[in-house]
Amino acid sequence: MDSHAITRASTDFGRMHRNVPSAVFRPPSTNSISAFIKLSYESVEPFPITARGHAHSLHGQAQAGNGVVIEMMSLNSGAINNENANSFGCSSEEKCYIDVGGGELWIDVLRKTLKHGLAPRSWTDYLYLTVGGTLSNGGISGQSFRHGPQISNVLELDVITGKGETQTCSRTNNSELFNAALGGLGQFGIITRARIILEKAPKMVRWVRLLYSDFSGFTRDQELLVSSHGGDGDKENEGFDYVEGFVMMADKNDGNSNWRSSSFQFPHHIATNNTILYCLELCKYYNDRSAKHHVDEELEGLMSKLHYIPRMMASKDVTYMAFLNRVRHGEIKLRSRGLWNVPHPWLCLFVPASRILEFHDVVFKGILSRNNTSGPLLVYPMKRSRWDDRMSAIVPNEEVFYSVGLLRSAVYDWEFYEEQNREICKACERRKLGVKMYLPYYTEESEWRRHFGAKWSVFLERKSRFDPRGILGTGQRIFPFPLLTSNLKSTALI
Structure with a gap:
C-alpha cells in the first residue's frame, strides 16, 4: 500500500475534511476502471468508489472514506487505451472539436489546441483542473455569459456508469446519460472522454479594469454588457468577450487584502479610504497590430456608456495564453509564501439579478463587513439561456443571475469562516432570495x-x-x- 497515495487521497483543496480511503486505484486504462466498478456493482457487499482528478473540491467530495479512490490523472492525461483522445475533427454541425480524456488538465488541453490555432471557448478561471471534474460541476468564468458554462460546450461523452458499463452519449444518442453526467456531481458515472467544442483562438487580449464606488452602478453596467451582447455569441467585434467583477473590502491591516493577484495598480488610498469598492474586469480579444486600432475604437465607444469612477481605469495587452493562465501566477506566489496549501472555506453561490442589491446589503455591507476577509470576492453575471435545463446543474430561475464566489483562505480558524458561510446561507434562505449553491456541499x-x-x-x-x-x-x-x-x-x- 502506497502511504503517500493514501495521504494524498485523504484530503482535497479545501483542506477542511479528511477521510482516509481503504485503497487508491491507479488504473492503467479506462477498461480497467469499468472492470473495477463492475466488481463492486456485482459484489454481495459493494464498496464506494470516487473518481479523483486534481482534487480541487472543498468539502471532501473527492474523498471516499472506507472506499476506493480512483486517481484519474494516472491515465497519462486520460489518453491510454483511448484512440480517440486528443484527436481533432469537425461535427456535422460544422463545429470543430477535440476529444480529450476525463483525467486531462485544461491547461494541457489549451496547449494542444493552440498549436492548431484553436481553443475551447468556455473556461474556468483556474486551468489546473481536470476535464471530468469541471464537467461534473459546470465550469464557469467570465466567458459564461457569452458561451455558457463548460457543460454547454460538449458534443459527446464516454461515461462509465455505476454498473461498470462504458457508454458513449450525446444530445441525440443516449441523451439521458449525457444530460445526467453534465453537472451531475459524479453521481451517474465517471467521465473518461469528452468531445469539446473549439473555436479559432485569438492571439491577444486587451485586459481592462474599472473601479466603482457604487454597487448599483457596478451591477447595472455588468448587466448592460452581458444583456446587450447579441445573437449566438459567435459574432466577431461585438461587445466584450469576458466580463467579471469583484468586490474589494478594505482590510484593517493592509487595505488591499482581497485584490485579485495581478500587476494592475490603482492608487493605494483608493482602497483604504473606502470601506468597499468594486472592480469591473473586461476583456476584448484580437489577433494582430492592425486589429489593435479597431479594438481601441470599439472600447472607447463601449466604455463611454459605463459609470465607473472617472480616471479609475487600467488596461494592458497580454497574450491569450497569459490571460487564461493568469491565476497560476498568483498560485506560484502563494506557494512560495506557504499560503496555498491552507484551508479554503469557499462559498460559491448563484444569486438572481433581481435580488443582488439586497444580497449585497445583507452579505457584503452586513455579515462580511464585521471582520477582515482574505481572498477574492467575485461577483459577475451569467445568462440562464446559455445553460441547458435538461442537464443536472442547478441555476436560479431568472435569465440573468450572478455568480458570487467568496474565495477565502484561512491560515488560522477556518471554522470561523465556515460558520460565517452558514450564516450567509441562512440569511439568504430567511429572506427568500432564491439563491442556489454552486459546488454544493449539503449534508441533509x-x-x-x-x-x-x-x-x-x-x-x-x-x-x-x-x-x-x-x-x-x-x-x-x-x-x-x-x-x-x-x-x-x-x-x-x-
Missing part, C-alpha cells in the same frame, strides 16, 4: 431536495438507472451507502 437530504427543487425526482430516477447501488460519488453525501431501491422510493415520497 432535505437540503439536497430543496437544492434540486423540481429536478429532484429526475435526479432520483437517473440515480436508480445509472448507479442503482449508490457506488459512485459518495463524498457528495447526497445518498446513503449502499443505496437500496427502498431508499430511493422513500426519498421520492418525502
Whole structure:
C-alpha cells in the first residue's frame, strides 16, 4: 500500500475534511476502471468508489472514506487505451472539436489546441483542473455569459456508469446519460472522454479594469454588457468577450487584502479610504497590430456608456495564453509564501439579478463587513439561456443571475469562516432570495431536495438507472451507502 497515495487521497483543496480511503486505484486504462466498478456493482457487499482528478473540491467530495479512490490523472492525461483522445475533427454541425480524456488538465488541453490555432471557448478561471471534474460541476468564468458554462460546450461523452458499463452519449444518442453526467456531481458515472467544442483562438487580449464606488452602478453596467451582447455569441467585434467583477473590502491591516493577484495598480488610498469598492474586469480579444486600432475604437465607444469612477481605469495587452493562465501566477506566489496549501472555506453561490442589491446589503455591507476577509470576492453575471435545463446543474430561475464566489483562505480558524458561510446561507434562505449553491456541499437530504427543487425526482430516477447501488460519488453525501431501491422510493415520497 502506497502511504503517500493514501495521504494524498485523504484530503482535497479545501483542506477542511479528511477521510482516509481503504485503497487508491491507479488504473492503467479506462477498461480497467469499468472492470473495477463492475466488481463492486456485482459484489454481495459493494464498496464506494470516487473518481479523483486534481482534487480541487472543498468539502471532501473527492474523498471516499472506507472506499476506493480512483486517481484519474494516472491515465497519462486520460489518453491510454483511448484512440480517440486528443484527436481533432469537425461535427456535422460544422463545429470543430477535440476529444480529450476525463483525467486531462485544461491547461494541457489549451496547449494542444493552440498549436492548431484553436481553443475551447468556455473556461474556468483556474486551468489546473481536470476535464471530468469541471464537467461534473459546470465550469464557469467570465466567458459564461457569452458561451455558457463548460457543460454547454460538449458534443459527446464516454461515461462509465455505476454498473461498470462504458457508454458513449450525446444530445441525440443516449441523451439521458449525457444530460445526467453534465453537472451531475459524479453521481451517474465517471467521465473518461469528452468531445469539446473549439473555436479559432485569438492571439491577444486587451485586459481592462474599472473601479466603482457604487454597487448599483457596478451591477447595472455588468448587466448592460452581458444583456446587450447579441445573437449566438459567435459574432466577431461585438461587445466584450469576458466580463467579471469583484468586490474589494478594505482590510484593517493592509487595505488591499482581497485584490485579485495581478500587476494592475490603482492608487493605494483608493482602497483604504473606502470601506468597499468594486472592480469591473473586461476583456476584448484580437489577433494582430492592425486589429489593435479597431479594438481601441470599439472600447472607447463601449466604455463611454459605463459609470465607473472617472480616471479609475487600467488596461494592458497580454497574450491569450497569459490571460487564461493568469491565476497560476498568483498560485506560484502563494506557494512560495506557504499560503496555498491552507484551508479554503469557499462559498460559491448563484444569486438572481433581481435580488443582488439586497444580497449585497445583507452579505457584503452586513455579515462580511464585521471582520477582515482574505481572498477574492467575485461577483459577475451569467445568462440562464446559455445553460441547458435538461442537464443536472442547478441555476436560479431568472435569465440573468450572478455568480458570487467568496474565495477565502484561512491560515488560522477556518471554522470561523465556515460558520460565517452558514450564516450567509441562512440569511439568504430567511429572506427568500432564491439563491442556489454552486459546488454544493449539503449534508441533509432535505437540503439536497430543496437544492434540486423540481429536478429532484429526475435526479432520483437517473440515480436508480445509472448507479442503482449508490457506488459512485459518495463524498457528495447526497445518498446513503449502499443505496437500496427502498431508499430511493422513500426519498421520492418525502
